[in-house]
Amino acid sequence: MHNIQCDVAIIGGGPAGLAAAVSAKKQGAQKVLIIERDTALGGILQQCIHPGFGLTYYNEELTGPEYYGRFIKQAESLGIESLLDTMVLEVQPTGKIICVNSKYGITYVDAKSVVLAMGCRERTRANIQIPGTRPAGIYTAGAAQRLINRQNEMVGREIVILGSGDIGMIMARRLTLEGAHVVAVVEIMNYLAGLTRNRVQCLDDYDIPLLLSHTVTRIVGNERVEGVYVAQVDENKRPIGETEEFYPCDTLLLSVGLIPENELSRATDIEISAVTNGPVVNQFMQTSNPAVFACGNVVHVNDLVDNVTLESEIAGREAARYAMGSFPQVKRRISLETGNNVRYLCPHLLDIADMDEQITLYFRVLAPEHNVTITAKSGDAVLYKKKAVKVNPGEMEHVTFKTGEIPASSDCVRVDVTKEV
Amino acid sequence: MLKTDVLIIGAGASGCAIARELSKYQLDVMVADKNEDVGGDASKSNSAIIHTGYDASPGTLESQLVVAANPMYDKLSEDLEIPFERVGAILPAITDEQFEKLPSIKEKAFKNRVYDVEYKTAEQLLKMEPNLNPEVKGGLYIPRESIIDPFLLVVALAENAQENGVSFLLSTKVTGLKIEGDRIAGAETTAGPIEAKYVINAAGLYCDEIAHMAGKDDYYVNPRKGQFYILDKNTSCKVEHIVLPIPTKLTKGKLMCPTIHGNMLVGPTAEDLTDKVDKSTTREGLDSIETDVRKLIPKVNLRDSITQYCGLRPNRNPEGLHVDTYDDVKNYVNLSGIRSTGLTGSVALGKYVAQTLIDIGMKAPFKTNFIEKRKNIPCFHKLSRNDQNLLIKQNPLYGKVICRCETITEGEIVEAIHRPIPARSVDAVKRRLRAGMGRCQGGFCGPRVIDILARELNIPVTEVNKNNKGSYMIAGKVR
């Protein structure tokens, strides 16, 4: 059996893993190893050939390959090692990683700390239980994106897209530019799931109809998709029978949400949040297993890769400190409470050490709202207060404060998004 | 022209079991099926249970076959390397009315010579199955009710038959039977005519259409739709036994059981249809499963479903399992009315049909070189780390995991594509190996499997199908 020792092992070589690796190395970790199942680094960004990345992190607009290309360049110059075409089979609670590839066979990696950066996967037709037949021609948007942008394979010609997530809208434009006809984008909610920018540049630019408060009620076709029934939904998201209409098409793309990919994390016995479906982490992106850190979409599904990069830099830095024995001594734990119109907070809790740390809590709202005040409070202390003209579940919000501002008498910080009256 | 001693029409569980049984004789045997893969229609969409026959109608051929077949599976599953487990079934009575029915069910089992059915108290049942409705009054335990991999059962029977000389003509639809006097001379098929000394109709849902070609119109088949849920291996509420409802006069009801690979199966509905190709799930059907199964397992979580599917049972009118021979069509065996217990009964049916052929005059000595065992494709994720490593050293493709949910390697996929009964489509790979059968439902491995199929079969990607002809996955090249 092949054995490898390292300081920090990172599972996943997408944007989260790359940023964590670069940051761990810069922090001083000697040997940093990325384990990646694909034949190349870059993760999902390899198929995200569209622009829109880096607007906040680099202050310029890059495509997916350009964005991760910059991190690969850094990783190479820093001497970060990677094990490509390698699937991790198991992460043991001790932190030992068992992985496999064609070259070395079963490989054991012993690391002083581990960073989970496996990203997420797409929700499927079965997850949302669309009735009907099971023909060819039903793809998740990401699978279709891979086929078209990496494998040079066109998925269909007449397309209905269910879900107004960003990948769905981006695929609507991509398919249109390649000569396919996108019949409609169908969204069950009465608001857009993705970014407004993508609605304008991917749908409106090409006159692709967006049907809000609609859903696909049935799939038709025995061998290949022949069409779908689409109906309007009522306020309880139940289809209204008499509004059902048949849309002929040969392909149904699904952009109906992402789920953090935590099969490996579950096996390590770390605590998983029921809301985000990802590991529970503190502000160091440390999980309930002190040697295991996590970042990016494996923790919570982010809207922008720029945010993934920021939190992954923290995970990498802290994993390096843990590996080198310079991790801060935690003095007390602060719980974080989701108040009004807050779906979750990430990190999920704060472990306070002696230093006065700058904290950023990311979150998503439950429902869209205009003219709100976002607050973070601890006991009587208001740690953060800001007005926002618009909040939307499709776009992440954040609050920032310093740990020193949390009153000694309080062990909780609560975040609320309240409508101004 | 193709010539054979025995032509079997239909490569479902029945056809393949008959083929394997006949491959023990010195005979030329041919199996024709309209589908691209073995596994038929009904054989691949069912509850994957090996029944005991405790609830069959006593004295019927169906009862005889199922009761005879059940004990055969211990050896068969070992010989042919088919995943099989005797998990046992429980039949809990939730209401007083149901409780009163238990003695008659036990009596029926007794009449079917299923003597090991036992009464269990509510306390015992709740200990066996903690997620059971706590209002349970008591129930029956049927220890030999078992679960199997239904796809591998059929594939294994077919592969072993093929190794013993049977030819499989897939994508070959029988379009007519040529009758000469009181015999069938052969069949017209989409692959040309086939001359046959004996013809067996094992066409399942379509057996009435084949019977019609043989001049027999004494029954017809209508599909009875059954819809199912498969739940994630990690679902919050699981069962360890096959949990069956007490049947009513109208229906056998909906059950919940583990699958042989650790998922949960919930269903089926029973809806009589006329359209033999209507394999669509419906909102109403799926919702009815939830309502009914909650009575047994209140905490079942169907939101954890990773797929929903539907199968069509070939329902004979008038009812009843029949193996018919005729004086005016002397070399023809007609099978009909093979329904939910067909998967179980298949291996006994194979023997029964072989004897029927002998009864109608077929003469064939046994083979001296029958190969009894079949080796399955190495199952990477079930091996020890050491054995996994050895396998990779022999063939590095076993080091490349393609399906991450079920940990299926490229080595396994390539082997499935090149087996004697080859996997030529995405679904055929999935049925044999479970690549794409996990929680992401092929979102990750699907695009990779398409490319592997195209490469190994040396065909353009546009010719890679999901299943049968017309189910193309890729519409063309982008560039």
Add this chain to the structure above:
Amino acid sequence: MQEKKIICTVCPIGCTIAVKGEGGKILSIEGHTCKRGEEYSANEFLHPVRILTSTVRLKGSDMPLMPVRSNKPLPRESLFDCMEEIKKTEAKVPVRCMDVIIKDILGTGIDIVATGNAE
């Protein structure tokens, strides 16, 4: 006179801005809440431009495609014509990020450049 409703993409607020104009001149802008929105909507009204991203065939590599983009935003109305040029084009290894794949596409003065690397 022409009137267009433009959804602003400068920030997540996404104001709907009504722009009126005639013959390449703006007559009025309403509904914006900041200076950047005003500028954005004027540009969108007069000459909307977009970054075009796509792929070209790649020779000499295991990867069949090389991702590409326009190095500056192209006039929106020219995107489909540019796609026709891109479809005809082939790149050969080695390709480095920002290598010019199509110089001055359709005389726009804008280049189509590689966004990936291939040896």
